[in-house]
Amino acid sequence: MDAVLEKLKVGIRKFRTGVYTEHKDRYVKAASEPQKPHALIVTCADSRIDPELITQSRPGDVFVTRNVGNLVPAYGDMLGGVSAVIEYAVTALKVQHVVVCGHSDCGAMKGLLHPEALEKMPTVKNWLNNAHAALSVANSLAEDEEKPDVLLRRVTEENVLLQMQHLRTHPSVAGAMAREELTISGWVYDIGKGEVRISEDGGRVFVPVRIEGAGE
Known part of the structure; x- marks a missing residue:
């Protein structure tokens, strides 16, 4: 059995x-x-992430694609499943918002920081090339002897910001945004705290979603 x-x-x-x-x-x-989702969520394949639960969405509310590291290859670099999902969601389903959602304790981001751990996973290592610029930015902003958990958080945030940039290179997204039919945001979900921090309106700062009446 x-x-x-x-x-x-x-x-x-x-x-x-x-x-x-x-x-x-x-x-x-x-x-x-027919399905009429209002948003597309690009998030990590990590088994601890449940975008429908986090957003309390009902069947048909959100279109979801998941992959290692919540990556969005720039248009033309790796045309495949992620690109097809984005194009279909924006062009056919007419979603009004796209989310790139990273998370705490991300194994992909740890692999980015410690590539030696990926030697037996060449496919994963190659896939993470789509996040290398985020690592470069995080390292350039890091302070001397920055704690590992702080650096991991920084890389996670920079990766979300980078994937949002990649998202804008997709023709379907660029066109819909130009027509003001689509907006995008970047999220970081803290698994242990149940907290979601969001970067919106082109900003680099991730702001926690306020809880009404919580005195935040």
Whole structure:
């Protein structure tokens, strides 16, 4: 018996008898109408990240693509799955906003800082070339003897900012932004704190999303 598969089946049964039953009308409606997501979220493949849960989105609300390091190759560099998702989301689905979402304790960013750890993963190492400029910027801004956790946070933020730049090189995105039909933002999700910090309006600073009544 495959123990992992059985565990997944348990989850499916809980979904079918609990979540689905409670919100059946919502799922039936989603299945009977064309999808109209309002946003595209480009985030990491890390198993601890759940963009629908973080944003409390319903089926059909957000279009999501995930990859190692939440990277967006500049247009023409690596035309493939990520580029196709962006083009489809912007051109066909007419999403109104695109998010690039990084996160704390990111293994991809750790690999960027310690490339020797990627020697047995040449494909991953090559993929992370799309983030090398972020590493260069982070290193140039780093203070002497900067603590590893501070440097990791800095690289994570710079990577999100870099991928936003790459995003703007995609013709579909550039056109929609020029027509003022699309906006973009960069997020960093802190797994342990449940906090999301956002860079918007072209800024470099990531500001925490305020909680109403929390005295922030």
